[in-house]
Amino acid sequence: MPTSTVRRFNRLHTRVLGVLDDDFLSRGRPLGASRLLFEIGDGTTVADLRDRLDLDSGYVSRLLRSLEADDLVSTAPDPIDSRRRFVSLTDAGRRERAELDRLSDRHVDDLLEPLDPRRRVELADVLDRARRLLIAATVTFADIDPSTPEALFALRSYYAELDSTFEAGFDPGEPGADGVDYVRPRGRFVIVRIDDESDRPFPTVGGCGAVTRLEPGVAEIKRMWIHPDARGLGLAGRLLRHLEDAARSDGHRRVRLDTNDALLPAIEMYRTSGYAEIDRYNDNPYARLFFEKPL
Amino acid sequence: MPTSTVRRFNRLHTRVLGVLDDDFLSRGRPLGASRLLFEIGDGTTVADLRDRLDLDSGYVSRLLRSLEADDLVSTAPDPIDSRRRFVSLTDAGRRERAELDRLSDRHVDDLLEPLDPRRRVELADVLDRARRLLIAATVTFADIDPSTPEALFALRSYYAELDSTFEAGFDPGEPGADGVDYVRPRGRFVIVRIDDESDRPFPTVGGCGAVTRLEPGVAEIKRMWIHPDARGLGLAGRLLRHLEDAARSDGHRRVRLDTNDALLPAIEMYRTSGYAEIDRYNDNPYARLFFEKPL
DNA sequence: TCTTTTCTCTGACTCGGGTCAGATATCGTT
């Protein structure tokens, strides 16, 4: 049933919103060229454009030259590596991009105009909820090295949040310990990747989690965190299951985890996910509750 | 604010749902050809396809021949008018259409798969609400002749609903009276057109309403009806305002209307729209309440 | 009956989007 409802919505959407958007985005020039204007942003290299839009190198080159002919972009050799060309918008290009933006806004405004303000807001609300659910549906879990920028970004966000949650603050201790604990064969570091365009350089980090070996057959789940903007979408539960699966496939029979009594929703999730409270099994000063689950 | 939210949703939507849909709809053949398979349905004429999809006649012809070459459709002269050609699907064509349908479903299913059932339903719910609000935004009000099939359909639906609402039933009286009352210069008949694909021969009728002259400067609003599926979208209020505008531009200074005390939401709307209760001004046996509003 | 209109089809064409195979220049490494 959800399937047919989604398809029904899709048909309407492409008709009233999608198609038209493309229509007038092409102001005299090929549509692909207009898209480039947005993708260039504050300047990038040709290679970057190429793999962001997944286009043939020759094709991008041609599009850029047509934009150059219209004096909307300018290119120059990248000072660092002069095989590369650095592309940026000219003033006219920035104006054109702003104009396209304005037209898109205008198009949506015109569409919403007949609705009363209350329903306009309601539409925005339901579409935003739909967007978040779609993002949740397209999230991916990836094992990565905990020393990569992506992982460090997640960990730092997590620590910062703990620091502001706990009354006494939070000190992550000496960094680099993660370097061994969360790397195979001792453990894993998992990132929740949100495939929401436009956030560079890597897809938005929606959360993280780690597994590490405690003793033979027993793993510990640590560093579980979901970005505040991505909560309420069922991601924490999916991440937990993913980490349990990882532990299981690494040969563990039980998983443990500790938590602080300030993290109520987390505690609730552990209980409903089959975790039972056990005695303290480590000397983590921030931990007040300890759980275990057989795999 | 709603504007940017809508655009934000659009970007995500075309990426995760829209584009892919087109992608695999083209199973070896040009996309337009696949679309035709759906549009042909249980058989139509070439002209019908042409203006339903708004395509060039030569183009449709070519697409049809390519489908014929694949043995998916067959054409024959229309027995009624042999300038026309009647197009219908072969068995293979029907199978292919079913297969495309299955693939589309599958694609959506795969997308929803990671979501837990509760959130899957929630997504369907919010998308359906969004669809209904978008439909409400794209509705059009049109003055038409009350004797057209479209108008008759609306009126009959309205009478049928009254008949099942009133305990004693409802008898619309001698038909044809509308023929003079709701036609200029004495009055108007307005139809609410819902531009939701697929419902032929005319866009779905979402409601109706009429204005007629009572006495110099005084108009009466009658036959106001919104299709049950289209309620809760603010259409009744917009229709009422549209009818008032029509009365005003026809030179009236006041509008009256009568209603039955069983129609509570309508009564509530009249009160909040500036109508004041007045004494009975006609002998309509179904009316119990009478309202008037200065324009 | 003759003329005009309607409906479909064909051929010739345009255009945007995109691929592919080099050519050229630069960088990194040995």
Add this chain to the structure above:
DNA sequence: AACGATATCTGACCCGAGTCAGAGAAAAGA
């Protein structure tokens, strides 16, 4: 200095989508 890898560009293509101008057959009107 030489070699392979990398980044960009150019020219030659292909293909799908769509337009346009008739041609031919049938229907409708005078």
